Amino acid sequence: MAVKFEKMGEGSYMLDIQGYVCPHPQMYTKKGLEKLKQGDTLEVVFDNPSSGESIAAMCQANGDQILSQEKETGKSTMRWQIRKG
Amino acid sequence: MSSLPCNTTNVDTPVVNVTEPRNVVRAFMVLGFFALCSLSSFAVDHRYIYFSAYLWFGFIYGMSLQYGRFCMASAIRDLFAVGVPRMAVGIMIAVVLFSLVSAYVTVAGKSTFHASPIGLYSVVGGLIFGIGMVYTGGCASGSLYKTGEGSMAALCVVLSLSFTQVFLVDAGGWLNHLVPATWAASALEKGLPAAVTPSDGWYDQFLAGYVWNLSATTVGELLGFKNPIAAAFIGNSLVNAIIPAIIILAAIYFNWYRKGYLRGKEAAYRGFRTELAGYWSMITASKRTAIAGLVLGVAAGLHMWVIQGLQQRLGIANAGELLAAMGHTAGLSIQDTVFDPGYFYITTQEAQGAAWVMQKLGYNVMDSIFFGLDNGVPNPLLNPVLWMSVSLIGGASVMALLNNEFQFKVPSLEIAFWAIFGGILMGIGARIGMGCNIGAFFATVTNGDPSGWLFGLGMTVGGLIGVKFFNWWIERKMAKEMAALDDF
Numbered sequence: 001m002a003v004k005f006e007k008m009g010e011g012s013y014m015l016d017i018q019g020y021v022c023p024h025p026q027m028y029t030k031k032g033l034e035k036l037k038q039g040d041t042l043e044v045v046f047d048n049p050s051s052g053e054s055i056a057a058m059c060q061a062n063g064d065q066i067l068s069q070e071k072e073t074g075k076s077t078m079r080w081q082i083r084k085g
Numbered sequence: 086m087s088s089l090p091c092n093t094t095n096v097d098t099p100v101v102n103v104t105e106p107r108n109v110v111r112a113f114m115v116l117g118f119f120a121l122c123s124l125s126s127f128a129v130d131h132r133y134i135y136f137s138a139y140l141w142f143g144f145i146y147g148m149s150l151q152y153g154r155f156c157m158a159s160a161i162r163d164l165f166a167v168g169v170p171r172m173a174v175g176i177m178i179a180v181v182l183f184s185l186v187s188a189y190v191t192v193a194g195k196s197t198f199h200a201s202p203i204g205l206y207s208v209v210g211g212l213i214f215g216i217g218m219v220y221t222g223g224c225a226s227g228s229l230y231k232t233g234e235g236s237m238a239a240l241c242v243v244l245s246l247s248f249t250q251v252f253l254v255d256a257g258g259w260l261n262h263l264v265p266a267t268w269a270a271s272a273l274e275k276g277l278p279a280a281v282t283p284s285d286g287w288y289d290q291f292l293a294g295y296v297w298n299l300s301a302t303t304v305g306e307l308l309g310f311k312n313p314i315a316a317a318f319i320g321n322s323l324v325n326a327i328i329p330a331i332i333i334l335a336a337i338y339f340n341w342y343r344k345g346y347l348r349g350k351e352a353a354y355r356g357f358r359t360e361l362a363g364y365w366s367m368i369t370a371s372k373r374t375a376i377a378g379l380v381l382g383v384a385a386g387l388h389m390w391v392i393q394g395l396q397q398r399l400g401i402a403n404a405g406e407l408l409a410a411m412g413h414t415a416g417l418s419i420q421d422t423v424f425d426p427g428y429f430y431i432t433t434q435e436a437q438g439a440a441w442v443m444q445k446l447g448y449n450v451m452d453s454i455f456f457g458l459d460n461g462v463p464n465p466l467l468n469p470v471l472w473m474s475v476s477l478i479g480g481a482s483v484m485a486l487l488n489n490e491f492q493f494k495v496p497s498l499e500i501a502f503w504a505i506f507g508g509i510l511m512g513i514g515a516r517i518g519m520g521c522n523i524g525a526f527f528a529t530v531t532n533g534d535p536s537g538w539l540f541g542l543g544m545t546v547g548g549l550i551g552v553k554f555f556n557w558w559i560e561r562k563m564a565k566e567m568a569a570l571d572d573f
Binding site: 019071 | 497573
């Protein structure tokens with residue numbers, strides 16, 4: 001279980017931080033978003049429920065837009081699409 | 086996978102999350118287990134109602150903590166690490182409400198609270214605890230509720246901080262040489278029973294030779310209020326809790342919230358009115374956290390009322406007397422007491438549980454002041470405060486199941502390392518600071534005890550140090566991940 005940061009396409013990236021607990025998911029997401037250009041998208045995959053609120057609040061404060069939130073049925077795994085603002 | 090839309094203008098946008106039927110069944114099974122424990126113990130002996138009072142308040146705490154993701158580590162860490170004030174705001178709401186309920190309970194003569202000595206030890210303990218809780222990802226209460234979500238990393242934290250406390254309070258040998266001579270002499274002057282060997286064990290000498298020499302007071306007493314209502318509501322609640330909370334919230338607003346709030350509102354800016362609206366918007370930004378803060382604040386105050394009422398009804402001042410009357414004398418302290426704070430508290434009861442295990446393995450902890458003289462080491466099944474911790478995990482499980490968030494998760498080696506290492510620091514900090522984020526901060530600042538702010542100051546600085554380290558650590562790991570891409 002290690003952090004994964006991959007390019008999915010032009011201006012599209014994926015950060016997989018499953019297995020990580022606070023504060024790792026929100027801090028990795030922050031670091032990841034900082035590296036992107038405005039308009040780029042980052043798909044964040046995480047399974048620590050309490051990080052969700054922090055990531056959402058962080059995006060709101062920074063002007064980043066959460067495009068979609070998916071939750072895997074029967075699991076706490078979440079997949080969020082965030083556009084860098 | 087079900088795709089769920091999100092409105093980013095409001096982080097509290099309700100996501101359609103229907104509880105899975107099997108989780109409803111599991112939630113009722115957990116609830117049923119605690120109801121069965123409560124009812125069957127009452128059937129055996131009605132005095133177990135004292136245990137059940139702790140149990141059900143623990144259950145409420147667990148549900149509230151999980152619902153609001155309530156965590157002191159998150160409050161400090163998210164503020165410094167990602168600029169999110171949500172949790173710090175929620176905790177200040179809980180502080181204000183708990184202080185008002187506490188003042189009412191105090192005036193009614195039902196308070197079980199005792200102020201802690203005021204000294205530098207609170208800052209030092211808070212500092213070590215604060216660093217540790219950033220590494221683990223959860224404070225003492227946060228780690229308990231996350232255990233209820235199925236996180237074995239959080240369970241590692243709880244175990245680590247529990248066993249660390251046992252070793253710490255009983256450690257002697259070369260550590261005795263580090264104790265200032267004045268502490269050692271002062272501890273010996275106290276005339277303590279030989280069974281607790283006050284000359285052997287650094288923590289014994291720290292307690293008896295230093296902490297016990299400090300004075301404890303509440304702000305109500307400090308300001309010299311003769312009227313108990315003024316002392317409780319003006320001194321303890323307004324001066325020690327509400328005004329500092331308002332100031333802290335203002336500092337959070339100007340440093341972390343204002344910029345985001347005013348973005349796009351430049352044309353409609355109307356000075357103080359807009360700032361006030363922003364301040365209020367910050368307070369109500371996360372309804373889940375605010376609701377959890379409200380429930381926690383009220384429940385924590387009522388908890389004191391109920392325990393004091395039961396103590397009066399049962400004719401006891403400490404659960405040790407109750408255990409003795411019920412024929413359970415094993416594990417009582419020399420004074421026939423056990424740990425029984427009468428309010429929301431974490432860490433000491435977990436340390437008792439760990440000490441009980443160590444005793445079974447042949448390790449003697451009863452020669453320490455902490456266990457032998459004050460808190461005892463009762464059987465975990467007969468430890469009412471430990472009932473609270475276990476039911477807190479249960480309450481959190483129920484809430485996590487109802488939110489489809491319960492998942493049994495085994496940590497990676499990296500996470501397990503941080504959990505254990507951070508837990509060790511939290512255990513050290515909790516014992517030096519005489520409590521954790523709950524007992525040494527939340528329950529103290531809300532009851533007029535200024536020592537809680539000293540612990541809070543240390544915890545905040547410690548949190549900042551922890552965040553600085555993690556920033557470096559994560560930056561380094563992300564740089565490695567990104568090295569393979571040409572884009573950065």
